[in-house]
Amino acid sequence: MNIVITVGREFGSGGRELARKLAEYKGFAYYDNEVLTEIVKQTELSEKYVNEVLEGANSRVYSAGSENTLSYGMDYSLTQLQEIYGAQTEVIKALALKSDCVIVGRCADYILKDVEGIQLFRVFIHADLDARVKRCIDRAHEGEDTNEKIMRKKVQKVDRNRARYYEDYTLQEWGDKSNYDICFNTTNMDIDAMIPHIAKLFE
Amino acid sequence: MNIVITVGREFGSGGRELARKLAEYKGFAYYDNEVLTEIVKQTELSEKYVNEVLEGANSRVYSAGSENTLSYGMDYSLTQLQEIYGAQTEVIKALALKSDCVIVGRCADYILKDVEGIQLFRVFIHADLDARVKRCIDRAHEGEDTNEKIMRKKVQKVDRNRARYYEDYTLQEWGDKSNYDICFNTTNMDIDAMIPHIAKLFE
Numbered sequence: 001m002n003i004v005i006t007v008g009r010e011f012g013s014g015g016r017e018l019a020r021k022l023a024e025y026k027g028f029a030y031y032d033n034e035v036l037t038e039i040v041k042q043t044e045l046s047e048k049y050v051n052e053v054l055e056g057a058n059s060r061v062y063s064a065g066s067e068n069t070l071s072y073g074m075d076y077s078l079t080q081l082q083e084i085y086g087a088q089t090e091v092i093k094a095l096a097l098k099s100d101c102v103i104v105g106r107c108a109d110y111i112l113k114d115v116e117g118i119q120l121f122r123v124f125i126h127a128d129l130d131a132r133v134k135r136c137i138d139r140a141h142e143g144e145d146t147n148e149k150i151m152r153k154k155v156q157k158v159d160r161n162r163a164r165y166y167e168d169y170t171l172q173e174w175g176d177k178s179n180y181d182i183c184f185n186t187t188n189m190d191i192d193a194m195i196p197h198i199a200k201l202f203e
Numbered sequence: 204m205n206i207v208i209t210v211g212r213e214f215g216s217g218g219r220e221l222a223r224k225l226a227e228y229k230g231f232a233y234y235d236n237e238v239l240t241e242i243v244k245q246t247e248l249s250e251k252y253v254n255e256v257l258e259g260a261n262s263r264v265y266s267a268g269s270e271n272t273l274s275y276g277m278d279y280s281l282t283q284l285q286e287i288y289g290a291q292t293e294v295i296k297a298l299a300l301k302s303d304c305v306i307v308g309r310c311a312d313y314i315l316k317d318v319e320g321i322q323l324f325r326v327f328i329h330a331d332l333d334a335r336v337k338r339c340i341d342r343a344h345e346g347e348d349t350n351e352k353i354m355r356k357k358v359q360k361v362d363r364n365r366a367r368y369y370e371d372y373t374l375q376e377w378g379d380k381s382n383y384d385i386c387f388n389t390t391n392m393d394i395d396a397m398i399p400h401i402a403k404l405f406e
Contacts, residue, residue: 126380
């Protein structure tokens, strides 16, 4: 039975690094942008557009209001949003059934939770906001504004969008510990030192 | 430097079992009711009374209302509540500084979070409500009412009281993952099989 580890993560928590290193250590397939690439192939929509939808930027399937009516952003048609989510579901299920793997984000924990024939571990990685902002500043790409206030806003915005996308499709609260098997706080964690021990939890 | 693992837990999650077995496996001291016994010794109050206060039954330091004024239950004097919390703080700090140990509940995660000279790991154990109710029914003591509805209410009440006591004293949300280093969901976990792997995380 394939072991499938899904990794949800707060922006700047080191969740992606942990996921990648965990996959390397265990010799598992690692899927992050590969999910995006596959969805683009299947839907024939542009990569930029699909990525924006997956990151929750400007997309909204259900309105935030009390009436729960269907609505969508100016630039997105509901049909396309549904097409993308359909492809996302298919791609993630196919990857999970292919081999042992680690899948980052993209509602994989929710999409896979009732899939038979896999052993699923749902992991969420988080850290204090200050630690996440510091991490983002330390690892800023060339030309990125590393002003502390601006970075803090960016981190919060990315998380808000991820939470919105997740909650729209799963009707669950993003990051709610009850939807995960293990939650790690990386604020005081040495990720490299912990990988061999964390890896043992998924056997 | 002493390794100190604090274990907060939802009622019926197996958190106490996990904590005890983890301490045994690591050869660490294990403190659960020992904290209660020590507080009773220091305060010279009755064990029943101290236990009720620690489990959040009928005690309330701050009112739940918006005014945040001091209030207290009929049977408890504010002085006694403060005396108990003072003793609890002293007892837990002394235990943490004595040797490597596992401490269950009693706000130990909060009390120890800024203590120097220890390596602190804050763990929280939770599980789905159905799983917790089932566990409580399976392990009911002789004469306990194992009616599913009654047990469900009991589980929820114990947690409500624990949450209230924790939040009154720490001003933090009980079970909020950001206050812990690791949260384990035991719903699908074989605790015995996982102990050797979990133990490796705390070194």
